[in-house]
Amino acid sequence: MKQALSQARYGIAAVVAVVALFVIGALAAPNLTFRVYYAVSFIVLAAIGLAIIFGIMGVINLAHGEFILVGAYATTLSVTKLGVPLPAGMLVGALVTALFGLVVERVIISGYVPNWIGQQTVGRDLIKPFYDRLADSMVATFGLSLIMVQGARIVFGNSINQIGVPFGSTAGYPDYRIALVGITAGVLAVVYLLFTRTDFGTRVRATMQDEQTAMALGINTERTYMLTFAIGSGLAGFTGALFAPLLSMQPTLGSQFLVEAFVAVVVGGASVVVGTSLSGLMLGPIDALFSDEFGEFAGRIALLVAAMLALRFLPGGITGVVDRLRDRMEGGS
Amino acid sequence: MSESSDPASLGPNVRQTAAEMATGDRTETLLQTEDLVKTFGGFTATDSVDFAIEEGELRCLIGPNGAGKSTLLKLITGTLTPTDGAVYYNGHDITDLAPNKRVDRGISMKFQVPSVYGDLTVRENARLPIQQFADGAERRQLVRESIDAAGLSGYEQVEASTLSHGQQQQLEISMAASLEPDLLLLDEPVAGLSVDERAKIAERVTRLNEDEGIAFIVIEHDTDFVGEIADKVTVLDEGDVFREGSIEEIESDPAVKRIYLGEDDGGDE
Numbered sequence: 001m002k003q004a005l006s007q008a009r010y011g012i013a014a015v016v017a018v019v020a021l022f023v024i025g026a027l028a029a030p031n032l033t034f035r036v037y038y039a040v041s042f043i044v045l046a047a048i049g050l051a052i053i054f055g056i057m058g059v060i061n062l063a064h065g066e067f068i069l070v071g072a073y074a075t076t077l078s079v080t081k082l083g084v085p086l087p088a089g090m091l092v093g094a095l096v097t098a099l100f101g102l103v104v105e106r107v108i109i110s111g112y113v114p115n116w117i118g119q120q121t122v123g124r125d126l127i128k129p130f131y132d133r134l135a136d137s138m139v140a141t142f143g144l145s146l147i148m149v150q151g152a153r154i155v156f157g158n159s160i161n162q163i164g165v166p167f168g169s170t171a172g173y174p175d176y177r178i179a180l181v182g183i184t185a186g187v188l189a190v191v192y193l194l195f196t197r198t199d200f201g202t203r204v205r206a207t208m209q210d211e212q213t214a215m216a217l218g219i220n221t222e223r224t225y226m227l228t229f230a231i232g233s234g235l236a237g238f239t240g241a242l243f244a245p246l247l248s249m250q251p252t253l254g255s256q257f258l259v260e261a262f263v264a265v266v267v268g269g270a271s272v273v274v275g276t277s278l279s280g281l282m283l284g285p286i287d288a289l290f291s292d293e294f295g296e297f298a299g300r301i302a303l304l305v306a307a308m309l310a311l312r313f314l315p316g317g318i319t320g321v322v323d324r325l326r327d328r329m330e331g332g333s
Numbered sequence: 334m335s336e337s338s339d340p341a342s343l344g345p346n347v348r349q350t351a352a353e354m355a356t357g358d359r360t361e362t363l364l365q366t367e368d369l370v371k372t373f374g375g376f377t378a379t380d381s382v383d384f385a386i387e388e389g390e391l392r393c394l395i396g397p398n399g400a401g402k403s404t405l406l407k408l409i410t411g412t413l414t415p416t417d418g419a420v421y422y423n424g425h426d427i428t429d430l431a432p433n434k435r436v437d438r439g440i441s442m443k444f445q446v447p448s449v450y451g452d453l454t455v456r457e458n459a460r461l462p463i464q465q466f467a468d469g470a471e472r473r474q475l476v477r478e479s480i481d482a483a484g485l486s487g488y489e490q491v492e493a494s495t496l497s498h499g500q501q502q503q504l505e506i507s508m509a510a511s512l513e514p515d516l517l518l519l520d521e522p523v524a525g526l527s528v529d530e531r532a533k534i535a536e537r538v539t540r541l542n543e544d545e546g547i548a549f550i551v552i553e554h555d556t557d558f559v560g561e562i563a564d565k566v567t568v569l570d571e572g573d574v575f576r577e578g579s580i581e582e583i584e585s586d587p588a589v590k591r592i593y594l595g596e597d598d599g600g601d602e
Contacts, residue, residue: 199464202453202457202460202461202464203461203464205450205452205453206450206453206461209450209451209452209453210448210450212412212444212448213444213448213450214461215410215411215412215431215432215433216410216412216432216436216441216442216443216444216448216509217436217441217461217462217465217508217509217512218433218436218437218462218465218466218512219433219461219465220431220433221433222431
């Protein structure tokens with residue numbers, strides 16, 4: 001009990017510190033603060049779906065950017081073509097991407113569909129599931145990303161009409177971008193509660209730690225993987241939905257998220273919520289300051305340099321540092 | 334080999350059961366394997382194993398390292414898929430049944446290496462199997478009982494990785510037993526435990542077997558422990574059943590001594 005309380009205390013202290021910094025920054029230097037926090041939000045939202053799929057299933061989804069594209073397109077088309085209100089359109093974007101992810105998981109990642117066909121026709125499985133096959137999953141999802149980009153180009157053309165940016169501005173900074181900061185905090189809270197406070201979350205964490213034991217305890221690990229992939233995909237779609245009003249709707253828009261997403265996952269380490277949020281908080285200011293001062297290209301270079309330094313000095317990522325600090329504090333208490 | 338209750342599709346012992354059932358007789362065979370083969374590349378881990386146990390029986394599996402004991406257990410739970418052969422449980426072919434479905438049928442397992450979830454608390458670990466079938470007050474009650482049975486009251490919020498090896502083994506047996514199985518498979522439950530801890534596990538296994546009627550297959554190298562708990566012992570060697578009998582028969586068998594203990598009995602077998 002004591003251990004759990006001390007962990008909760010550290011978490012609450014970290015959240016309070018981030019909120020306090022935001023409030024103080026917003027009063028003292030609003031524009032800079034909003035820019036930095038928006039950059040943090042961008043990185044966290046870009047990475048969260050990828051972190052879930054990679055952290056839990058051991059699948060590197062190189063089509064992650066294109067899953068974001070699906071969410072952005074589904075949202076934009078439902079708003080512009082069907083007249084759906086923007087918030088509902090965003091939910092549509094997330095749901096469509098989650099369903100798309102479900103299909104990808106069944107057809108490619110788990111191989112369920114081709115293996116079923118194989119069993120019916122030649123009496124054996126045709127492919128091996130891509131769980132925990134990092135290099136293989138990269139090749140498969142890279143192929144998928146190429147197909148998706150070209151598919152979007154063939155079906156929708158080189159661009160589609162964009163949605164207008166909602167809300168006005170504060171201190172010369174768009175309110176919608178400030179709202180994204182709050183939404184990011186909400187997404188992190190929901191993901192945290194989902195994985196730590198629900199039966200599903202316990203099943204996911206158990207499957208992630210030891211699949212064989214999870215199966216022996218009656219957990220349907222295949223369904224757990226399938227739902228996890230759908231949730232990760234849905235979050236990628238939600239990211240696309242949130243950024244749809246801010247981006248030009250082109251088939252290649254997903255590539256804008258890929259660098260930030262992968263750097264954040266690498267720097268964050270194993271823990272989905274703690275790792276992703278802390279790496280966002282570390283990389284966001286670097287990205288914002290370098291991009292503002294020297295342009296977007298310099299911002300990306302700075303992110304990659306930060307990732308290389310993090311890999312050199314923090315091989316377990318930020319999660320590793322947090323774990324070591326926690327062990328030291330608990331050992332000392 | 335799909336799941337079936339058609340007697341014609343069942344194993345030899347079960348076919349006999351169907352015949353016996355026609356005459357009003359009844360067998361109590363709980364589990365049977367038929368010509369069970371598992372190969373890994375060129376290595377044959379189990380080689381046409383025919384093995385059966387009865388309802389409520391407590392069977393120990395012994396044999397030298399690499400004899401195929403753990404592989405056999407994993408084939409029974411479905412965490413490994415056999416290269417050939419079949420597994421029958423309560424008269425049904427379960428060879429192609431998913432592991433979680435076998436748990437639903439009443440087969441549960443504790444693995445060789447303590448497999449409690451180190452990052453989860455004791456309560457979360459105990460809750461994992463129970464949350465598959467119980468909710469609300471019933472779930473809370475069962476979780477409490479499971480933790481009490483493991484002797485871990487007061488440790489509910491502690492991360493399982495901080496428990497001692499013996500406590501982890503007890504917790505894992507609790508988790509497996511809380512699935513209310515008819516057959517519980519234990520892979521080296523007392524490896525690395527002190528004499529006191531070993532005695533506690535022996536008492537617990539015996540109690541679960543005698544009071545709750547759970548059948549056990551226990552892999553163990555500790556022959557004192559085996560002698561303490563087992564009705565019958567099966568010796569595996571080179572992936573197949575080598576001998577079966579009481580612990581006394583097995584311990585006095587010179588061929589077993591030779592393959593298992595490396596002792597030379599001077600015989601030619």
